[in-house]
Amino acid sequence: MPFVLALDIGTKRTGVACADSSTGVAVVLPTLLHDAPEELVEAVCRLADERKVQELVVGLPLLPSGERGAQARLVEEVVQALKERGLQVSVLDERFSSPRGPSQDPDAEAACTMLLTYFQRRGS
Numbered sequence: 001m002p003f004v005l006a007l008d009i010g011t012k013r014t015g016v017a018c019a020d021s022s023t024g025v026a027v028v029l030p031t032l033l034h035d036a037p038e039e040l041v042e043a044v045c046r047l048a049d050e051r052k053v054q055e056l057v058v059g060l061p062l063l064p065s066g067e068r069g070a071q072a073r074l075v076e077e078v079v080q081a082l083k084e085r086g087l088q089v090s091v092l093d094e095r096f097s098s099p100r101g102p103s104q105d106p107d108a109e110a111a112c113t114m115l116l117t118y119f120q121r122r123g124s
Contacts, residue, residue: 002054006115007044008094008107009058009075014040015107017115018051024119028108037074041081048087056087057118059094059110092118 008015019026034040058079061071082089092114
């Protein structure tokens with residue numbers, strides 16, 4: 001079964017969700033804690049290998065204007081590093097993926113929302 005992993009990348013915390021691409025059913029995974037982009041890249045590569053992930057979906061945090069700020073540049077740096085490690089990565093505008101109410105893990109829920117949006121746009 002090919003799996004898709006979604007990431008809501010932050011400077012210290014990254015929300016994670018995973019789905020079987022044949023069903024589109026997404027589940028949240030534990031949020032990754034990290035101190036540097038390189039540490040995050042290593043953690044994602046390990047997770048992708050363990051879960052037999054075929055593709056990554058990464059949220060791009062554009063400013064409300066649609067421009068790229070500092071956080072978007074960090075995400076693009078991580079995406080490039082993941083691609084250099086041989087992973088297939090798709091980027092998705094995440095401006096509207098934040099959970100709307102109380103949440104135990106808003107980072108993971110945002111990743112789950114992105115994953116569901118990805119499948120809807122793909123027509124899966």
